[in-house]
Amino acid sequence: MSFRLRTLSALRSSLPRYTTIPSCTRYSSTFGYTQAKALVYSQYGPPSDVLKLHSHSISPAYGDEVTIRFLASPINPADINQIEGVYPTRPPLTTALGTTEPSAVPGNEALVEVQSVGANVKNFKKGDRALMRHSAFGTWRTHASATEKNLTKIDDSKFSKITDIQAATVSVNPCTAYRMLKDFVKLEKGDWFIQNGANSGVGRAAIQLARIWGLKSVNIVRSRPNLDELKEDLTSLGADLIVTEEELGRELKSKVKELTGGKGIRLALNCVGGRATTDMIRQLADEAHVVTYGGMARQPVIVPASQYIFKDLHTHGFWVSRWSDQNPEGKREMLEDIFNMMLKGEFKEVPVEKNIWTPETKEKELKEAVDRSVKGFGGKKQVFVFEGTE
Amino acid sequence: MSFRLRTLSALRSSLPRYTTIPSCTRYSSTFGYTQAKALVYSQYGPPSDVLKLHSHSISPAYGDEVTIRFLASPINPADINQIEGVYPTRPPLTTALGTTEPSAVPGNEALVEVQSVGANVKNFKKGDRALMRHSAFGTWRTHASATEKNLTKIDDSKFSKITDIQAATVSVNPCTAYRMLKDFVKLEKGDWFIQNGANSGVGRAAIQLARIWGLKSVNIVRSRPNLDELKEDLTSLGADLIVTEEELGRELKSKVKELTGGKGIRLALNCVGGRATTDMIRQLADEAHVVTYGGMARQPVIVPASQYIFKDLHTHGFWVSRWSDQNPEGKREMLEDIFNMMLKGEFKEVPVEKNIWTPETKEKELKEAVDRSVKGFGGKKQVFVFEGTE
Numbered sequence: 054m055s056f057r058l059r060t061l062s063a064l065r066s067s068l069p070r071y072t073t074i075p076s077c078t079r080y081s082s083t084f085g086y087t088q089a090k091a092l093v094y095s096q097y098g099p100p101s102d103v104l105k106l107h108s109h110s111i112s113p114a115y116g117d118e119v120t121i122r123f124l125a126s127p128i129n130p131a132d133i134n135q136i137e138g139v140y141p142t143r144p145p146l147t148t149a150l151g152t153t154e155p156s157a158v159p160g161n162e163a164l165v166e167v168q169s170v171g172a173n174v175k176n177f178k179k180g181d182r183a184l185m186r187h188s189a190f191g192t193w194r195t196h197a198s199a200t201e202k203n204l205t206k207i208d209d210s211k212f213s214k215i216t217d218i219q220a221a222t223v224s225v226n227p228c229t230a231y232r233m234l235k236d237f238v239k240l241e242k243g244d245w246f247i248q249n250g251a252n253s254g255v256g257r258a259a260i261q262l263a264r265i266w267g268l269k270s271v272n273i274v275r276s277r278p279n280l281d282e283l284k285e286d287l288t289s290l291g292a293d294l295i296v297t298e299e300e301l302g303r304e305l306k307s308k309v310k311e312l313t314g315g316k317g318i319r320l321a322l323n324c325v326g327g328r329a330t331t332d333m334i335r336q337l338a339d340e341a342h343v344v345t346y347g348g349m350a351r352q353p354v355i356v357p358a359s360q361y362i363f364k365d366l367h368t369h370g371f372w373v374s375r376w377s378d379q380n381p382e383g384k385r386e387m388l389e390d391i392f393n394m395m396l397k398g399e400f401k402e403v404p405v406e407k408n409i410w411t412p413e414t415k416e417k418e419l420k421e422a423v424d425r426s427v428k429g430f431g432g433k434k435q436v437f438v439f440e441g442t443e
Numbered sequence: 444m445s446f447r448l449r450t451l452s453a454l455r456s457s458l459p460r461y462t463t464i465p466s467c468t469r470y471s472s473t474f475g476y477t478q479a480k481a482l483v484y485s486q487y488g489p490p491s492d493v494l495k496l497h498s499h500s501i502s503p504a505y506g507d508e509v510t511i512r513f514l515a516s517p518i519n520p521a522d523i524n525q526i527e528g529v530y531p532t533r534p535p536l537t538t539a540l541g542t543t544e545p546s547a548v549p550g551n552e553a554l555v556e557v558q559s560v561g562a563n564v565k566n567f568k569k570g571d572r573a574l575m576r577h578s579a580f581g582t583w584r585t586h587a588s589a590t591e592k593n594l595t596k597i598d599d600s601k602f603s604k605i606t607d608i609q610a611a612t613v614s615v616n617p618c619t620a621y622r623m624l625k626d627f628v629k630l631e632k633g634d635w636f637i638q639n640g641a642n643s644g645v646g647r648a649a650i651q652l653a654r655i656w657g658l659k660s661v662n663i664v665r666s667r668p669n670l671d672e673l674k675e676d677l678t679s680l681g682a683d684l685i686v687t688e689e690e691l692g693r694e695l696k697s698k699v700k701e702l703t704g705g706k707g708i709r710l711a712l713n714c715v716g717g718r719a720t721t722d723m724i725r726q727l728a729d730e731a732h733v734v735t736y737g738g739m740a741r742q743p744v745i746v747p748a749s750q751y752i753f754k755d756l757h758t759h760g761f762w763v764s765r766w767s768d769q770n771p772e773g774k775r776e777m778l779e780d781i782f783n784m785m786l787k788g789e790f791k792e793v794p795v796e797k798n799i800w801t802p803e804t805k806e807k808e809l810k811e812a813v814d815r816s817v818k819g820f821g822g823k824k825q826v827f828v829f830e831g832t833e
Contacts, residue, residue, distance in 0.1 A: 141753040326748050348748030355745050358716050358738030361760025363531040368758045370751025 085113035087120055087168070090412065091194030092419055095146060095154035097138025100423045104136070104159070106416035109150045111198050117173040119199050122442055124182070125221035126163035126192040127405075128426040128435040130347070131374075135159060135189075142374065144189045158191025160437075161374075164221035165197075165204070168443075174201060182207050184224055184388070186381075188374040193419075195410065195442045205385065207392070215395045218436055219402045226254035226403065227391050228384070229346055229373045230262055230322075237342045237369060238320040242267035245313050248322035249273040249298070249333055250349060252283055254403045254434055257290055259322060261400050264291030271309065271318065273298060273333060290401060301332035309336060320344070327352030334360060343368045406433040411441040475503035477510055477558070480802065481584030482809055485536060485544035487528025490813045494526070494549070496806035499540045501588050507563040509589050512832055514572070515611035516553035516582040517795075518816040518825040519644075520737070525549060525579075532764065534579045548581025551764075554611035555587075555594070558833075564591060572597050574614055574778070576771075578764040583809075585800065585832045595775065597782070605785045608826055609792045616644035616793065617781050618774070619736055619763045620652055620712075627732045627759060628710040632657035635703050638712035639663040639688070639723055640739060642673055644793045644824055647680055649712060651790050654681030661699060661708065663688060663723060680791060691722035699726060710734070717742030724750060733758040796823040801831040 089111050094103040114120045134140040136159050146155035167181040177183070183204035185192060190203060207220060233255075240246065246263070250256050251272030263270045272287055274280070276297040284295045294312070296305060310317055317338025323330050324347030334343055334356060343366065345354055360366045377384045394400045408422035419437070426435040479501050484493040504510045524530040526549050536545035557571040567573070573594035575582060580593060597610060623645075630636065636653070640646050641662030653660045662677055664670070666687040674685045684702070686695060700707055707728025713720050714737030724733055724746060735744055735758065750756045767774045784790045798812035809827070816825040 141749070323748075331743075345748050345751040347752070353721075353745045353747045354751065355743045356758070357743045358713075358735050358760070359531070361735040361744065361758065362737070362762045363760070365760055365762070365765065368746070368751065370748070370753070370755055372752045372755070375755065 085169070087111040087196050088412070089194060089196035091150060091158045091191070091197075092160075092416075092423075093150065093152055093156035093158055094136055095152065095156040097136065097143075100133060100136045100159075100427065101420050104416075104420050104423065105156075106419060107150060107152055107156070111196055114169040114171045114174070114198070116171040117200055118171040119174055119177055119201065119204065120168045120170075120196060121165040121183070121199050121204070122168050122196050123192060123194060123437070123439050124164045124166055125217045125439065126160050126437045127218075127222045127225075128160075128193075128423055128437070129162060129225055130426075131188075131225070132159050132161055132193075133423070133427055135161070142189055144191055158194050158197075160192030160194075161185070161188040161190070162221065162224050163190075163192035164207075164217050165199075167204075168196070176201055176206065177204065182209070182212065182220070184220065187378060193437060195412070195439055205388065207388075211392050211396065213396070214398065215392060216402065218405055218407070218438070219395055219400075220392075221436065222254070222403065222405070222434065223388065223391055223395075224377070225373055227258040227262070227400070228377070228387055229255045229371060230258035231387055231391065232373065232376055233322050233344045233346065233371050234259060234262055234266070234268065234320070236371075237344050240266075240268055240320060243269065244316070245269040245271060245293075245309070245318045246320040246322065247271040247273065247309075247318050247333060247336060248324075249329060250324040250347065251287060251292065251295065252432065253324060253347075253349075255322070255324065255346060257287070257401075257403055260287060260290045260292045261394075265394055265399050269293045269312075271296065271305075271336075273301065273329070298329040298332065301329070301336060306336050313338075317341075322346065323354065324349055326350040326354055328355070331355045331357075334366065337364070337366065340365045341367070344371050345369070346371045346373075404433045405436045406431070407436055407438045410437045410439050413441075475559070477501040477586050478802070479584060479586035481540060481548045481581070481587075482550075482806075482813075483540065483542055483546035483548055484526055485542065485546040487526065487533075490523060490526045490549075490817065491810050494806075494810050494813060495546075496809060497540060497542055497546070501586055504559040504561045504564070504588070506561040507590050508561040509564055509567055509591065509594065510558045510560075510586060511555040511573070511589050511594070512558045512586050513582060513584060513827070513829050514554045514556055515607045515829065516550050516827045517608075517612045517615075518550075518583075518813055518827070519552060519615055520816075521578075521615070522549050522551055522583075523813070523817055525551070532579055534581055548584050548587075550582030550584075551575070551578040551580070552611065552614050553580075553582035554597075554607050555589075558586070566591055566596060567594065572599070572602065572610070574610065577768060583827060585802070585829055595778065597778075601782050601786065603786070604788065605782060606792065608795055608797070608828070609785055609790075610782075611826065612644070612793065612795070612824065613778065613781055613785075614767070615763055617648040617652070617790070618767070618777060619645045619761060620648035621777055621781065622763070622766055623712050623734045623736065623761050624649060624652055624656070624658065624710070626761075627734050630656075630658055630710060633659065634706070635659040635661060635683075635699070635708045636710040636712065637661040637663065637699075637708050637723060637726060638714075639719060640714040640737065641677060641682065641685065642822065643714060643737075643739075645712070645714065645736060647677070647791075647793055650677060650680045650682045652784075655784055655789050659683045659702075661686065661695075661726075663691065663719070688719040688722065691719070691726060696726050703728075707731075712736065713744065714739055716740045716744055718745070721745045721747075724756065727754070727756065730755045731757070734761050735759070736761045736763075794823045795826045796821070797826055797828045800827045800829050803831075 144157040534547040
């Protein structure tokens with residue numbers, strides 16, 4: 054061939070449309086084309102309304118291209134917001150995959166395996182595993198054409214003890230917790246921090262990193278029927294103190310003062326907002342920092358002026374996508390560090406529900422998985438796990 | 444005398460009470476005692492309810508003591524909050540001045556003149572002028588006994604062009620504006636900041652410092668009948684753009700983007716709170732800092748989580764008392780710098796209403812001055828100016 058096609062889409066748009074590729078088609082054709090499936094959306098809205106399953110073909114890897122197969126891809130809250138159109142970054146809607154309407158593939162985080170490489174690819178070979186280097190690549194699909202720049206290679210040796218799901222979910226939650234504990238207040242061994250949403254993916258990562266680094270955590274959760282079970286669960290990860298939002302009062306403040314030997318708490322991690330966050334902030338010592346990384350209550354952060362002026366409070370935000378884009382080398386070192394913790398068995402994965410995605414999986418099943426994520430079903434993270442797509 | 448008395452109060456408490464000292468008493472007695480008057484409060488509450496005028500005597504300066512005469516002392520919002528008991532620092536209530544109930548003298552800022560010095564005093568002589576080095580000394584009084592540590596000497600040469608009122612009001616408002624413009628965002632010449640309460644003492648100082656340093660300001664004021672007059676006034680100080688709270692919308696944001704050559708605004712000074720502050724924050728560029736130094740609207744600072752996370756917003760507080768206590772040398776340099784601006788005629792004093800305080804002034808008149816301050820009477824700062832107390 055004297056011309057290069059990134060996908061079959063260019064051909065498709067100029068040729069009569071093929072009939073739907075039957076699901077029993079061989080995954081790699083005799084000419085090296087890969088039969089791929091992707092969830093796509095062409096307009097913003099509730100995921101169950103706007104997501105469609107789209108089939109397309111990927112031409113053989115050429116030049117500096119890499120064909121990748123997805124191994125595992127989580128459904129994160131940010132992915133949902135992106136589909137809803139309320140997230141600040143969005144992949145562009147294009148017809149690159151041969152969709153009739155301009156579309157995008159959702160999903161920001163994944164573990165992938167290299168299936169084939171073009172002649173100019175230097176650092177990847179078939180079988181290598183990698184993470185997406187940047188957000189907004191579109192990870193809810195079986196295969197994709199990528200370049201080396203899209204990927205962060207993970208050394209094979211890591212996978213002796215790290216599961217695919219641990220690797221696939223490391224870039225957002227553990228990295229967010231890691232940076233928030235490192236970059237805003239210089240905490241020494243024995244120092245305390247406080248966080249709400251303590252049973253979230255970031256919350257669980259923060260508890261475990263704290264345990265590994267010798268920090269202590271006050272963990273705020275919402276009151277719920279299975280509270281004792283949840284407390285046991287978080288305690289097993291290393292949570293030092295677990296309280297409900299209702300318990301954020303003077304009594305706790307006295308207790309914290311005692312526990313911290315009078316030093317108090319100078320770092321708070323916030324993913325809630327509204328009154329519960331204001332109550333958490335009142336627990337802090339002078340010169341404290343609050344880092345907001347989410348807004349689950351869909352309410353703003355509300356801080357009395359006196360907390361800023363007289364208690365010298367500082368409030369910030371943290372967005373792992375921006376940090377990662379601005380600190381590629383730091384990101385690499387952090388991943389290495391977290392993977393080493395995982396290799397030592399020091400870091401448990403978040404509770405997940407696996408949603409197996411094979412070439413035969415129907416659109417309806419995939420959308421149900423996304424719906425479960427929206428509804429926070431059972432407190433488990435929904436993850437697509439790909440099978441039969443080799 | 445072989446014993447030392449800081450005031451006559453110790454004598455008073457052990458001797459039968461004197462009858463009220465007649466107002467025609469000579470101010471310094473033949474034995475060197477100074478007849479002093481002070482506003483005092485013995486319980487927290489509305490100033491008009493709790494303030495009393497108290498007369499007492501100050502013994503001659505002895506050892507490392509300095510007797511000071513107050514020249515001018517402003518009534519700042521923090522002074523009012525202190526009397527109300529809602530300010531984090533409060534002078535202790537004592538009977539040191541011979542009051543029947545433990546009392547404190549309100550007022551935090553003043554220009555004073557040294558009247559006499561003890562034998563061990565090295566750096567002060569009669570006639571020297573000084574500012575209070577720390578807050579909470581108690582400045583609403585005619586005279587006091589102090590030590591060198593209480594005072595920051597101001598070189599006589601400054602007073603060739605600087606008025607007593609300029610000197611007496613430099614420590615809180617201009618110093619607050621100075622630090623907020625210097626310490627949170629590195630602004631280059633031509634860079635913009637935004638502030639609300641632009642016609643306050645701090646706001647006016649910020650406008651003038653900006654003009655002197657080559658910065659540009661967007662100034663938010665509340666809509667009012669004499670808006671044009673106020674705009675003219677602030678423009679004459681150097682305000683580049685003046686808008687009302689109602690004008691904080693998309694249109695202004697576009698205008699600001701244009702004015703700043705696309706850079707936007709990365710520093711906001713806030714003394715209001717509530718919705719007006721949230722609206723101001725929405726005007727900011729990415730990676731901006733908001734510094735809160737007041738809460739005039741008596742509402743908290745309310746910030747959507749997305750502003751923190753996706754726009755990398757940072758919010759802080761500034762309290763000049765804490766800064767000054769932590770940075771005595773920096774404070775000295777800053778005062779020198781501001782006084783030099785004033786000497787060059789670059790810095791106008793805030794609009795003030797002088798309240799003359801003589802040995803004959805009645806309690807009622809002094810309390811009325813405080814009331815005018817509480818009511819924000821005519822937008823002028825109320826200042827006690829002492830006469831006939833030499």
